[in-house]
Amino acid sequence: MSEVVLKMQGIIKDFPGVRALNNVNFEARSGELLALMGENGAGKSTLMKVLSGVWPYPTYEGDIYLRGERVRFANTKEAEAAGIGIIYQELNLIPGLSVAENIFLDRQFTDAKGRINWNQTFAETQKLLTELGINDIRPTDLVQNITVGKQQMVEIAKALSLKAEILVLDEPTSALTDKEVKDLFRIIRKLKADGVCMCYISHKMEEIEQIADRIAVLRDGQTIGEVTPIADITLDQIIARMVGRDIKDMFPKVDFTPGEVTLEVNDLSVTNPDMPGSYLVKNASFVARKGEILGISGLMGAGRTELVGGVFGAYPDQTTGEVKLNGQKLEIKSPKDAIEAGIALLTEDRKALGLFLDKSISFNTTISSLETISSKVLGIINTQQERKVVKEYVDQLGVKTPSIDTVIGTLSGGNQQKVILGKWLNSKPDVFILDEPTRGIDIGAKVEIYKLLNELVQQGVTVIMISSELPEVLGMCDRILVMCEGEIVSNFERDDAKKEAIMAYATGSA
Ligand SMILES: Nc1ncnc2c1ncn2[C@@H]1O[C@H](COP(=O)(O)OP(=O)(O)OP(=O)(O)O)[C@@H](O)[C@H]1O
Ligand SMILES: [Mg+2]
Numbered sequence: 001m002s003e004v005v006l007k008m009q010g011i012i013k014d015f016p017g018v019r020a021l022n023n024v025n026f027e028a029r030s031g032e033l034l035a036l037m038g039e040n041g042a043g044k045s046t047l048m049k050v051l052s053g054v055w056p057y058p059t060y061e062g063d064i065y066l067r068g069e070r071v072r073f074a075n076t077k078e079a080e081a082a083g084i085g086i087i088y089q090e091l092n093l094i095p096g097l098s099v100a101e102n103i104f105l106d107r108q109f110t111d112a113k114g115r116i117n118w119n120q121t122f123a124e125t126q127k128l129l130t131e132l133g134i135n136d137i138r139p140t141d142l143v144q145n146i147t148v149g150k151q152q153m154v155e156i157a158k159a160l161s162l163k164a165e166i167l168v169l170d171e172p173t174s175a176l177t178d179k180e181v182k183d184l185f186r187i188i189r190k191l192k193a194d195g196v197c198m199c200y201i202s203h204k205m206e207e208i209e210q211i212a213d214r215i216a217v218l219r220d221g222q223t224i225g226e227v228t229p230i231a232d233i234t235l236d237q238i239i240a241r242m243v244g245r246d247i248k249d250m251f252p253k254v255d256f257t258p259g260e261v262t263l264e265v266n267d268l269s270v271t272n273p274d275m276p277g278s279y280l281v282k283n284a285s286f287v288a289r290k291g292e293i294l295g296i297s298g299l300m301g302a303g304r305t306e307l308v309g310g311v312f313g314a315y316p317d318q319t320t321g322e323v324k325l326n327g328q329k330l331e332i333k334s335p336k337d338a339i340e341a342g343i344a345l346l347t348e349d350r351k352a353l354g355l356f357l358d359k360s361i362s363f364n365t366t367i368s369s370l371e372t373i374s375s376k377v378l379g380i381i382n383t384q385q386e387r388k389v390v391k392e393y394v395d396q397l398g399v400k401t402p403s404i405d406t407v408i409g410t411l412s413g414g415n416q417q418k419v420i421l422g423k424w425l426n427s428k429p430d431v432f433i434l435d436e437p438t439r440g441i442d443i444g445a446k447v448e449i450y451k452l453l454n455e456l457v458q459q460g461v462t463v464i465m466i467s468s469e470l471p472e473v474l475g476m477c478d479r480i481l482v483m484c485e486g487e488i489v490s491n492f493e494r495d496d497a498k499k500e501a502i503m504a505y506a507t508g509s510a
Helices: 044-051 076-081 099-103 118-131 148-161 178-193 205-211 235-243 304-311 335-341 361-366 369-374 384-396 413-425 443-458 470-476 499-506
Strands: 004-015 018-029 033-037 061-066 069-071 084-087 166-170 197-201 214-219 222-229 261-271 279-289 293-298 319-325 343-346 431-435 462-466 479-484 487-493
Touching (some): 004 044, 004 197, 018 197, 033 044, 033 205, 044 197, 084 148, 148 178, 178 205, 222 235, 235 443, 261 462, 293 304, 304 343, 304 462, 361 384, 361 413, 413 443, 443 462, 479 499, 487 499
Parallel strands (some): 084 166, 293 479, 431 462
Antiparallel strands (some): 004 018, 004 061, 261 279
């Protein structure tokens, strides 16, 4: 077995009112990918921030050893110098700077007079990108002009330039297209072969099965069980360690009797603003019924988000086609029109939803959706009734927080997601469109979200769910549309829907 490069022992980390880490112990080896798993708020990101100097010594208790030697970092620079690279859950690049500037921030090459040697900076960047086999990013590209997936690759190139021996990846695939995930996994395998030790955080089980060598589970700030080779543990055992109980029914689907058509979309097209004459969505027509869950499947980039955005009035100047609700033709020129007509959309870009990070959970959940969109929020009074509703969602979704008055920015990533979801579930529209509703959300809470969707359809709401997780689509939807390259290419009834057939349509090989 390879050498233990990292050991964290008895780590304790407190925040006001919360013990985030409560005696965490684990070790990781060179050339392995160690998956760190656990529910939202279990302490995964916090643990990695302790490792990387974001939370410096002595703001935590316990000890960190690198190759047997105790280290105590005062800041992230010291951790970097010791060979620890980290790619955060929230990306950390500066949008207005080039790829090269971001990679060599504060470390640019200079000439004898101390002036920045741009040629060398660009050349070194190119070398790194080439080494990683990345040929669609240029050192001079501005970070704000490249996709999130590519930004992720830039973060990795940066970690590589630091000659990281330990690389932490905190939910790195949450915003990547399938192709980008493949690229990332290729790079991960290469780094593994080079002996890099990787700590990898993810809520996606399929990923863990594909690339993890061993797993460590955190629950409520504590390590549960030993670090275990992935071959020696079943999925159910991992879940039981994470959640502390068995989940019997991952997809609690209720039977559906088709109701009348509520939403009808005819010939909807969305043009591509960057490429005149081409389309993001082309001639899409579909209906959705009262009380059904309609799934929209497809690869990332297939046009699913743009389709529902078109329905929702997100890009009125690019959209043509007809949208009817309960037989009435709608004139939707903006999201506000859509919301007033009774259509709600939980977008995949959660940041754009305008969470007020420095405000409490109850504040964030009770401001109405319209006010969020226009960002004009003045004094809002939380009534007793509203507080009760917020509390119910917080309990039902298991949002890990000391209280509903806690500042939302201090919650873990997944718990922030749950709050946004609760807020939209609270708005009770006729048609509720959810774009990747369970992304970044742990397995126990996913089941709670499915139950909430069931409740909604039983109340007569039409639910439309975009999801990249096929098991979830197959498990929860009554009907499944498949999109490929901007078009709806297939429509499966629940009983006919099979994984292979959906994938064939999604990849255009059917
Ligand atoms: N800066 C902070 N201030 C106060 N509390 C915090 C802060 N950062 C994290 N916490 C709390 O510490 C606990 C662990 O959070 P952490 O972000 O480590 O969870 P996580 O396992 O990464 O979850 P997720 O899967 O949702 O990303 C949570 O209860 C969270 O609210
Ligand atoms: Mg996290």
